[in-house]
Amino acid sequence: MNVVTRFAPSPTGYVHVGSQRTALYNYIFARQQKGKFILRIEDTDQNRYVEGAVENLLSSLEQLGIEFDAGPGKEDGKGPYFQSERNEIYSREVKKLMDDGKAYRCFCSEKRLDTLRKEQMEEQIPTGYDGKCRSIKREVSDERAKTEKFVIRLKTPREGICEFEDIVRGEVKIAWFQIDDQVLVKSDGFPTYHLANVVDDHYMEVTHVIRGEEWLPSVPKHLFLYECFGWDAPQMAHLPLLLNPDRSKLSKRQGDVAVEDYLKKGYTPEALNNFLALMGWNPGGKSEIYTMDELIKAFDINKITKAGAVFDVQKLDWMNGQYIKNMEVERYLNEARKWLGDLEVNEDKLDTALMAVKTSLTTFKEIPSKIAVFTGDPVEPDLEGTEMLEFESTKEVFEAYVEKITALDELKSDDFKNIMKEIQTEMGVKGKYLWMPIRVGLTGAVHGPELGYIVEYLGKEENIKRINHWIN
Ligand code: GLU
Numbered sequence: 046m047n048v049v050t051r052f053a054p055s056p057t058g059y060v061h062v063g064s065q066r067t068a069l070y071n072y073i074f075a076r077q078q079k080g081k082f083i084l085r086i087e088d089t090d091q092n093r094y095v096e097g098a099v100e101n102l103l104s105s106l107e108q109l110g111i112e113f114d115a116g117p118g119k120e121d122g123k124g125p126y127f128q129s130e131r132n133e134i135y136s137r138e139v140k141k142l143m144d145d146g147k148a149y150r151c152f153c154s155e156k157r158l159d160t161l162r163k164e165q166m167e168e169q170i171p172t173g174y175d176g177k178c179r180s181i182k183r184e185v186s187d188e189r190a191k192t193e194k195f196v197i198r199l200k201t202p203r204e205g206i207c208e209f210e211d212i213v214r215g216e217v218k219i220a221w222f223q224i225d226d227q228v229l230v231k232s233d234g235f236p237t238y239h240l241a242n243v244v245d246d247h248y249m250e251v252t253h254v255i256r257g258e259e260w261l262p263s264v265p266k267h268l269f270l271y272e273c274f275g276w277d278a279p280q281m282a283h284l285p286l287l288l289n290p291d292r293s294k295l296s297k298r299q300g301d302v303a304v305e306d307y308l309k310k311g312y313t314p315e316a317l318n319n320f321l322a323l324m325g326w327n328p329g330g331k332s333e334i335y336t337m338d339e340l341i342k343a344f345d346i347n348k349i350t351k352a353g354a355v356f357d358v359q360k361l362d363w364m365n366g367q368y369i370k371n372m373e374v375e376r377y378l379n380e381a382r383k384w385l386g387d388l389e390v391n392e393d394k395l396d397t398a399l400m401a402v403k404t405s406l407t408t409f410k411e412i413p414s415k416i417a418v419f420t421g422d423p424v425e426p427d428l429e430g431t432e433m434l435e436f437e438s439t440k441e442v443f444e445a446y447v448e449k450i451t452a453l454d455e456l457k458s459d460d461f462k463n464i465m466k467e468i469q470t471e472m473g474v475k476g477k478y479l480w481m482p483i484r485v486g487l488t489g490a491v492h493g494p495e496l497g498y499i500v501e502y503l504g505k506e507e508n509i510k511r512i513n514h515w516i517n
Contacts, residue, residue, distance in 0.1 A: 048080025049116070049251050053242065055087045056098035059303040060105045062356065063257055063287050063295065066321040070284060070349075071255045072111050073322065076341045080252070083116035084125035085245055089132075089235045105305050109314045110337065116249045126249070128241045135236040138244050138274070139197055139229055143183075147273040148229055150186045150195040151178040173225035174198065197230040199239075199266065199273075207265035212253075212282035213349045219265050227266045239263060243270040246279055253346075255282045282346060285325045286353040295356050307361075311384060311409030313372075316365040324354035334367055362407045369406045377403060384412040390420050394502045401498030415494070419502045423511060424489035433481040433491060434515060438474045442482055443516050445472065447509050456505040458497035486515050 050071035054064050075082035084106075086099060103125075106113075115122035142148035151174070158174070165172045179200060181189075189195070202221040211217050229240040236244075246254060261283045271278040287295040295302060307317055319335055327350075328335070328343040335343065369377065381399045390398070398419040399412070406415060426434060433439075449464045450456060465483075469475045484496055487503065500508060 048078035050075040050253050051083045053085045058095040058098045061302050065304045073344045081114040084113040086127045088129045151198045152195045194232045196228045198226040224265050247276045251279050254279045258283045288353040288355045312365050313368045316368040320361045366407045370404050384409045388413045397502045401494035418488050418493045426489050430485045433485045439482040443512050458501040461500040486512050
């Protein structure tokens with residue numbers, strides 16, 4: 046089989062992390078199967094149009110390295126499909142359904158539907174359309190359509206059970222009485238998601254529909270549509286929900302769920318992809334770090350879990366730290382330089398400072414605060430720091446340090462290590478009694494980047510000045 050998967054986002058203005066996970070699973074599966082992965086923008090809902098949403102979507106996907114193939118009719122490879130440009134196809138297809146008596150015009154007013162819903166709620170029966178317009182004869186319907194507003198509904202079965210196999214959920218059964226006579230075409234003439242989605246999946250030759258669990262209840266309508274059209278339905282895989290750590294449904298606050306915000310917060314695309322790809326599937330080995338190629342190799346669509354996946358930001362932080370730590374030096378330095386903000390830096394020594402914090406970063410956003418120890422004045426030692434300056438041996442250590450440094454032409458990180466070794470042998474002072482006074486003496490803080498980098502960055506004169514400050 047030539048596998049075709051698709052990512053079919055509605056342009057809401059930003060890419061939700063759940064959508065990005067959906068995109069990834071479709072992408073990974075298609076690549077693994079040497080198939081195609083297509084992008085379809087589901088933008089038929091004119092009321093929900095958001096300025097710039099499509100551009101934003103495309104740029105986020107590009108930053109994340111998700112690439113699309115050309116689908117049928119798009120052999121020139123130009124851009125995604127837009128549903129808003131395909132209305133002719135949907136109208137043609139829905140006409141077929143009407144001619145076959147599988148769909149009908151519904152002339153019921155909003156007001157009637159509202160009252161109906163209220164009555165159903167009061168009676169505590171499932172809400173939904175009562176089928177009033179089902180029996181209107183076609184000739185009558187055609188006449189009324191000339192002057193009245195209408196929608197087109199699908200004549201869904203009223204009885205029995207819809208049974209289907211989902212790759213993730215296994216056998217699923219949904220009773221037909223729970224399924225409404227779905228609106229296929231709205232009163233503005235635009236198709237609903239359900240109609241456009243099924244028609245497109247068919248004509249775009251989609252073989253596997255991989256999407257969020259929230260779409261599972263829609264499957265009966267879709268399968269029934271395929272049946273009415275006489276088409277084979279694709280296989281379906283509904284991905285588990287993303288959850289907050291307290292297992293509630295993932296928060297909707299944009300700052301917490303928009304992929305572009307994570308990128309802006311200094312997470313790397315690789316870490317985000319890696320993290321999201323493991324939300325609902327797991328290769329089972331010890332490692333959690335997977336490149337895209339490794340994910341493509343290891344992925345098993347049959348091993349996606351049913352249970353909700355917790356979106357654990359701490360894990361993402363850890364993973365991102367790993368990616369920064371292992372990042373190739375040139376790329377790291379390039380990237381890191383973008384995050385300096387208005388920090389004043391000594392250009393010549395900036396790389397030293399950036400390298401010094403490489404292994405301790407969680408996100409790039411931390412760069413200014415982490416390298417402040419190089420660029421700013423020393424901080425005032427806290428209680429713990431003050432203790433480190435008050436060891437019996439501290440004054441002598443400081444004096445020896447200044448003396449040895451003064452004798453040098455230039456102070457490099459290797460010289461520093463040698464000097465510290467000499468002091469240790471000559472004075473018998475070691476461990477925290479040797480290192481901590483120097484660290485606090487130079488920076489004011491008990492923690493920070495590797496001391497060698499700091500010493501080299503500050504240079505001979507500044508080292509002497511800072512330590513002398515404490516001797517006096
Ligand atoms: N437009 C739908 C969404 O935004 C697509 C659902 C599907 O993949 O069928 O989630």
